[in-house]
Amino acid sequence: MTGVKGGPRIGVRPENRRQKIVKSLWIGLWLFYLSAPVTDLIRGGHGLGVRLLGGLGLAAFVAWYLVLVFRTARQTEVRRVLFSVAVLSAQATLLSLTLGREWLVLFVYVSISSGAALPGEISRFTVPGATALLAVTALAVPGGDAYLAGLLIPALMGGFAMVGIRAMIRTTIELREARATVAQLAANEERLRMARDLHDLLGHSLSLITLKSELAGRMLPDRPEQAAQQVADIEQVSRQALVDVREAVSGYRRPTLPGELAGARTALTAAGVAADLPAEPVDDLPEEVESALAWSLREAVTNVVRHSGAKRCTVRVERRQTLAGAVVELSVADDGAGGSPVAGNGLTGLGERLEAVGGTLSAGPTGKRGFRLLARIPLGSGS
Numbered sequence: 331m332t333g334v335k336g337g338p339r340i341g342v343r344p345e346n347r348r349q350k351i352v353k354s355l356w357i358g359l360w361l362f363y364l365s366a367p368v369t370d371l372i373r374g375g376h377g378l379g380v381r382l383l384g385g386l387g388l389a390a391f392v393a394w395y396l397v398l399v400f401r402t403a404r405q406t407e408v409r410r411v412l413f414s415v416a417v418l419s420a421q422a423t424l425l426s427l428t429l430g431r432e433w434l435v436l437f438v439y440v441s442i443s444s445g446a447a448l449p450g451e452i453s454r455f456t457v458p459g460a461t462a463l464l465a466v467t468a469l470a471v472p473g474g475d476a477y478l479a480g481l482l483i484p485a486l487m488g489g490f491a492m493v494g495i496r497a498m499i500r501t502t503i504e505l506r507e508a509r510a511t512v513a514q515l516a517a518n519e520e521r522l523r524m525a526r527d528l529h530d531l532l533g534h535s536l537s538l539i540t541l542k543s544e545l546a547g548r549m550l551p552d553r554p555e556q557a558a559q560q561v562a563d564i565e566q567v568s569r570q571a572l573v574d575v576r577e578a579v580s581g582y583r584r585p586t587l588p589g590e591l592a593g594a595r596t597a598l599t600a601a602g603v604a605a606d607l608p609a610e611p612v613d614d615l616p617e618e619v620e621s622a623l624a625w626s627l628r629e630a631v632t633n634v635v636r637h638s639g640a641k642r643c644t645v646r647v648e649r650r651q652t653l654a655g656a657v658v659e660l661s662v663a664d665d666g667a668g669g670s671p672v673a674g675n676g677l678t679g680l681g682e683r684l685e686a687v688g689g690t691l692s693a694g695p696t697g698k699r700g701f702r703l704l705a706r707i708p709l710g711s712g713s
Contacts, residue, residue, distance in 0.1 A: 361392065363435055367425070370432040384429050391421045391436060398443050408452065415444045415456060419463060426467050431474040434481055437464035441485040445492030457489030528575070535571035539564050585624035587611040587647065594631040598643050601635045603664070606644040612658055619707050622687050623647065623660045626705040629676045630662035638666025638701060649709070656709040663702040668695035680705075 370376075371384050398414045422436035437460055444456040464485055468474035542560045549557035591607055598605040615623070627645065634643050646661040681691040689707035696702045 363438065364388070364392070366432040366435050367429070370430060374430065374432070376429070380429070384425065387421060387425050391418065391425070391439075394418055394421070395439055395443055398447050408449065411447050412452070412456075415440065415448070415460075418443060419460060423463065423467050426471055426474075431468070431471045431477045434464060434468050434471065434474060434477050437461070437467070438481060438485045438488060441489035442492055445489035446496060450493050450497055453489070453493050457486065457493065460489065461485045532571055532575070535567050535574075538567050539571075542567070585621060585628060587615070587620050587624050587627070590624040590627045590631075591645070594627060594645065597631055597635055603634065603640055604642040606642065608645065608647055611647045612649050615658060616710070618687050619658060619689075619709065622683050622689060622707060623658065623705060625683055626660050626680055626691070626703070627662065629680045630660075630703040632676070633703075634662070634664045634666065634701075638664045638668075640664035640666030640700075654708065657706050658709055659707075660705040661702065663696060663700060665700045668697070668699050668701050670694065677703075 367384075367388055371381050371388070376384065394414060394417055398411070398418070418440045419437075422433070422440050425436060426433040441457050441460040441464075444460060445453045448456055461482060464481060465478060468478040468481070542564045546557040546560035546564070549560065588611060591611060595605050595607055631643070631645075634640055643662065643664045647658070648661075649656065649658050651657075677691065677693055684691050684705055684707065687707055689705060691703070691705050693703040694701070
């Protein structure tokens with residue numbers, strides 16, 4: 331009874347068919363330890379009536395145990411769970427006292443079920459209680475003390491193991507909820523930051539445009555030259571505001587190499603292309619250099635997915651030392667149809683981006699099949 335996603339979860343009712351099957355199989359493995367009382371029923375020399383009553387008692391115990399471990403554990407149901415544990419304890423005691431020491435193993439199930447179904451603040455008492463009841467019953471059963479040493483540790487440790495696993499699952503759920511909350515708060519903070527930045531960028535400009543518009547309106551028609559000057563100022567302010575907004579938005583949308591590498595792997599895999607990508611990109615690149623390489627990678631992978639028909643794509647990002655100084659290179663090669671670069675597929679704009687940071691772009695076939703794009707950007711002495 332583990333807490334793995336999609337698998338059986340302690341104290342939680344299965345939510346789908348797969349979870350029901352997995353949990354049933356897992357519980358079935360635990361039921362293997364009931365072989366001792368089953369063997370006693372068959373070979374223990376009991377009469378027919380005792381066998382029938384013992385079989386009914388064992389079936390009732392197993393049914394009650396399964397209902398308990400399959401139930402949904404909630405704080406509002408603690409009394410009901412305690413009642414179920416008490417019923418299991420009474421059944422285990424009665425069967426052990428009447429049928430013999432082989433039935434003492436039932437107390438292990440009592441301890442484990444109480445640890446799995448009850449909250450930790452309660453099960454820390456019920457698990458030792460079930461173990462103590464096991465000890466008392468074993469001393470009262472003929473020959474039970476010989477079985478006591480082999481059952482005390484499984485009962486005690488098994489019960490507390492269920493308590494620990496249940497606490498771990500609860501902590502995992504709380505961590506997931508906390509991560510979701512943090513992500514939501516981060517998104518809200520980003521929206522607030524964008525709102526503040528846009529307000530700071532546009533507030534002054536729009537106020538100035540409004541003021542100059544009012545001035546131009548009052549100057550017409552008596553002072554047309556001064557009104558024209560106000561309109562020219564309005565045009566200048568609005569153009570500058572547009573530039574500021576574009577710069578701000580481009581800053582928000584600036585791509586990064588780690589993000590584009592992750593996106594490239596997803597896109598290539600979805601297109602059925604085997605992706606050979608570096609585990610980590612080159613560190614400590616200037617922001618404008620990383621942005622240009624990220625745009626290059628995005629464009630190259632887009633072309634591979636859309637036009638190449640390739641089965642494999644290899645991406646390399648490496649820092650090299652040349653006679654002209656240090657450079658960083660991005661290479662994207664595929665084994666597709668190849669051919670000459672097609673004008674208008676985004677390579678022209680990509681070349682302009684690289685030229686803006688002093689880089690170069692080369693693209694072309696690598697042989698009978700395949701295409702390779704190579705973006706190279708020089709690094710400053712401080713990089």
